[in-house]
Amino acid sequence: MPVQAERSGAGSDKWVASITYRSEAVRPPSVSELQQLVAASRARNRSVGITGMLLHDGGRFLQTLEGPPEAVDQIWSSIQQDRRHGAIEVLSQHIIPARLFSEWDLRLYDRSGGQAKAAPSRPGNAIALTDHVPAMARFALAGDDSRLNALIADLVADGWVGDALVQHLLEPTARLLGDTWLADDCTELDLTIALSMLQLAGHTVHSQPSPDSIRKSRYSVLLATAPGEPHILGSTLLGDMFINAGWDVDMVSPESDEALTRQLRSQRPDAVDIALSDALPRQHALALLRETVEKARHALPNEVIVVSVGGRLFAEAAATALSVGADHARRTAAGTTIRLARLVEQRASGTRDPDA
Ligand SMILES: Cc1cc2nc3c(=O)[nH]c(=O)nc-3n(C[C@H](O)[C@H](O)[C@H](O)COP(=O)(O)O)c2cc1C
Structure with missing residues (x-):
């Protein structure tokens, strides 16, 4: 309730x-x-x-x-x-x-009743970090946080930084976990537990705020899961990044579009990000997401709010910002703070971003 x-x-x-x-x-x-x-x-x-x-x-x-x-x-x-x-x-x-x-x-x-599964799709990605994706997925599925954290600590010691770890390790691992569920090799609960292990790993990756991000102006963002979406990894990865970048952050897992509208009205953020699962391709959720975006835009009729969307569908370019009426679709959480800050600034000065 x-x-x-x-x-x-x-x-x-x-x-x-x-x-x-x-x-x-x-x-x-x-x-x-x-x-x-x-x-x-x-x-x-x-x-x-x-x-x-x-x-x-x-x-x-x-x-x-x-x-x-x-x-x-x-x-x-x-x-x-x-x-x-x-x-x-x-x-x-x-x-x-x-x-x-x-x-x-x-x-x-x-979840006892089971759920329909959509067809998997696999992205290609060639950089060295992704070699560790299968091991990460194994450790996450086994709930083995000590090996998971040890692997991340080794990669950090090798010089990998937070954004790269999110984009080329945590997010691809989420997709591999999604594929594992789609192939019936784990239950949805296993998948959700494994995603929460990644969430925990994400907190470690971002635990050090970088000094030059702190000076940024205090914009505010509402990080929302799409109504009905139980996977919260994307929103929580973003939460750490926006906090580190000096934004005011609120998070919500709304029950409905109306609940999201209420939240937007009470918080009046500069931007809102609405996240689908990072693990599963929620193709069937696109039409609903379009409605959610539309309603989010009208929540504050006298204010311009930057609307961003994310999730596996956008990471794999199976959907675009335009297809759901958003201003921005993130292919990864990495760099989202910078892109949204740019959009908020442009909105405030009444200009349009040609690449948005
Ligand atoms: C899986 C599970 C989840 C539970 N979650 C909650 C919860 O969120 N809040 C709560 O008050 N009780 C929860 N309970 C029930 C508590 O264990 C407990 O029975 C209840 O709070 C009464 O506490 P008391 O026996 O100390 O008075 C949960 C029980 C189980 C088995």
Whole structure:
């Protein structure tokens, strides 16, 4: 159930803690048991200011909780003692720049019913970093964060920088993971867990703000997943990059176009990025995305807002900004802060970018 949670953007002095874990049900819950669990959890989460999501797939859980650190600790200690599940493994635990599930006291994605799969397509990419993509995908699928981080640490020691690691390692790994699911070699929950491992790796890659990006003017951006899109890797990779570049960042995983419109009206950002999955080609989502972009544009009738889109479809040039009515489509998260800053500046001065 969506809620209007308190805003906790980068400008806020409140810390937002986030924990992501996976676990296995002692016995796969029936639909009504799952509904009861979620209803009770929502009520409690709401009462202590927690937002988040719970993904369920055939008796396996992936949950992200975010909110005030003491409230996250409180709920987390209850969850750890809950005898309905076991094999609990924490995938990530850290302080985040803004809530991603700001509208959700607990958003449920129940995958037990299975999902239709679209045909895979594979990009060609020849640079050395991509040689490590299969190993990254293996480590991410195994939930092996120590080998994953060791590989990244080695590459950083070899001189690779954040943007290259995102563009030529993390994003291609997300696509390979998507192909693995499309080939039926892992479940969707495995895919989502592996993507959250990449998200964690992305935080390591971007943990050092670069001094020359800090001086940039304080533009603001809303990073949104497309309504209904459960994969949040793209938005979180961008979150770190925009924070490092000195922007005010808010994130949201809206339930609907209307929820996104509400968020835009309350935050009035200079730019919004709407992200589809980095792992799966969401061809069927294009028409809906076009409507989402259209509505985002009209959310603030007296203001010009730069609208950017992203996801595997755009990374592989299977869709363009024009095809969904956006100002910008990112083929990678790398460099997006610079391109959007340029577009925001041009909008402010009333000029048009010939390459946009
Ligand atoms: C997979 C799973 C996820 C859960 N998520 C939440 C949650 O987000 N919020 C919550 O209050 N309880 C959640 N619960 C239920 C708690 O474990 C616990 O039963 C409930 O909070 C009552 O806590 P108490 O027994 O300490 O009073 C979850 C349980 C399971 C099995």
